[in-house]
Amino acid sequence: MLIKMSKAMLSMALLAGFVGVVQAADQPPSREEAAIKFRKSAYTTLMWYFGPIVRTAKGDIPYDKGLIARNAEYVAFLSKLPRDGFIPGSDKGETKAKPEIWTNSAKFKDAADALERETAKLAEIAKGGNLEAIKEQAGKVQKACKSCHDDFKKKEEDKK
Ligand code: ASC
DSSP states (O other): HHHHHHHHHHHHHHHHHHHHHHHHHHOOOOOOHHHHHHHHHHHHHHHHHHHHHHHHHHHHHOOOHHHHHHHHHHHHHHHGGGGGOOOOOSSSSSBOOTHHHHHHHHHHHHHHHHHHHHHHHHHHHHHHHHHHHOOOHHHHHHHHHHOOOOBBOOOOGGGO
16 A cells, blocks of 8 residues: 555656656746857857858868958857847856856956957958958957957856
């Protein structure tokens, strides 16, 4: 009897757990979860357009002036977007964002501003079509990426 009861209870607990999972899967994401998804996708989109610029700078693909100028313009615009996704409370969940983004928001703003500034310069330079100047400025954009990652993005190993 005792065993039967606990089996029934176990079944109920399992069912409750299952229902909970199904319900959770049905829930629309919270605004915080949506913000995390948004900013990740914005960085992904930015990188999609920055990629050919980096490959051109490395000599992996031939320099195409029109494509690079267009992509640099897109990157300059896209660099403005992700900061909107760092809303309060979106420091928890599927994110590598460090708490310093919120505790030292002035410094984070400086880093985001630096990305906007360097990508705007890249767009301007890319119009001119001087490949050496483009390479140099693309390097400065990468430095802006890296410096922000160093201060504000958790590494894979300290994710937890
Ligand atoms: C890139 C890219 C980054 C930065 C970083 C610079 O091209 O995708 O995240 O440059 O690697 O160190």
